[in-house]
Amino acid sequence: MFRKVKALLILTRPPNGILMFIAVLAGVTLSNKQTITPMQIILSFITAYGLNGSIMGFNDYFDRDIDRVNAPWRPIPSGAVSCFEATFFSAILGSMGIISATLTSTSCMVVAVIAYLLALIYNMILKKMGLIGNMAVSGIVVAPFIYGAILSDGYVSTRLIFFVIPVYLSVLGREIIKGISDVKGDALRGIRSIARIRGKRFAGILGGALYVAAVSVSPFPYLLNLVSWPYIVIVSLADIGFIYSAISIIKNPSRAEALKVKKMTLLWMLIALIAFITGSIT
Incomplete structure (x- = not known):
């Protein structure tokens, strides 16, 4: 039992x-x-x-x-x-x-x-x-x-919308990059990932572009006075991480790099979440 x-x-x-x-x-x-x-x-x-x-x-x-x-x-x-x-x-x-x-x-x-x-x-x-x-x-x-x-x-508040948009974009980018590391397994399962259909390089470029798009949205909550100043300080660290990951996967869309970027992205997401929470309660 x-x-x-x-x-x-x-x-x-x-x-x-x-x-x-x-x-x-x-x-x-x-x-x-x-x-x-x-x-x-x-x-x-x-x-x-x-x-x-x-x-x-x-x-x-x-x-x-x-x-x-x-x-x-x-x-x-x-x-x-x-x-x-x-x-x-x-x-x-x-x-x-x-x-x-x-x-x-x-x-x-x-x-x-x-x-x-x-x-x-x-x-x-x-x-x-x-x-x-x-x-x-x-x-x-x-x-x-x-x-x-x-x-x-x-x-759904305006502040939440500006949180959800970059999260959605970054998760979408991560899922596409994840496909680079799963090409062989996806082929066996019949999964039509971007990396399988359009190639690893295209998947790397698209995933990296989505990271950059997420970063481009991040200043707006502060500029619109939806969060306090600690937000912009902390989220800048996440932005740097996302940009670094984007450059890394675009330059080297290999399985090993995709696995590394996939793991690092979770850290950048956590930092961004901390930034939003800190900016919302202070």
């Missing part, structure tokens, strides 16, 4: 669920009112963890044949969890997430349903569609921030 529970827990990818919850709280911080009640915190955790766990479970179900080769230790290919158990458990988690979002507010329910459906469609169809799939992933990533802001304000 314990092994079954442990396997189901692994299926949900706990770190991802916790990160999604943190993103919701960050969205609250980026809102204008910056208010959240203890009950809303509990409901938000159930929504974030439930929907993430559901999507991760369905993802493992759809990728079960690939995981038998690439990740045989995962719950489904290892036999720790059956396909029925995985999908049933995922459906329960998804239902819990949507119900808790509905109890929070109608607006939160709408955001949760859209993000959840987009993630399901990505797992079933969009994953193999290259750029469209990359765009879907970017939308899924920004969803918890939007959820948190709407939970607090009831609407």
Whole structure:
């Protein structure tokens, strides 16, 4: 029994669920009112963890044949969890997430349903569609921030828009660059990534250009008096990192460089998030 529970827990990818919850709280911080009640915190955790766990479970179900080769230790290919158990458990988690979002507010329910459906469609169809799939992933990533802001304000503020745009662009760039490192695996899975269809150099240029586009948006929150001065100081560090990564992948669109840039980008994103939060609360 314990092994079954442990396997189901692994299926949900706990770190991802916790990160999604943190993103919701960050969205609250980026809102204008910056208010959240203890009950809303509990409901938000159930929504974030439930929907993430559901999507991760369905993802493992759809990728079960690939995981038998690439990740045989995962719950489904290892036999720790059956396909029925995985999908049933995922459906329960998804239902819990949507119900808790509905109890929070109608607006939160709408955001949760859209993000959840987009993630399901990505797992079933969009994953193999290259750029469209990359765009879907970017939308899924920004969803918890939007959820948190709407939970607090009831609407999407100008400050949040200027946060979401660079995040969306940088995640899209990262997904395209990630395709450079996954060309062989994507070929086996039939994924039409930019790197496979247009070549690694084109993917590097496009990914780098999206990083630069994200950087070009970063001064506007400060120029429009949406955040305080610490924001521009901290975000400048992220901007330098993004520009460095863009130049690196454009000059050398190799698998090794793509892997390095993909990892570094997470650090630049974290610094940018810290910049926005600091600029919003000071």
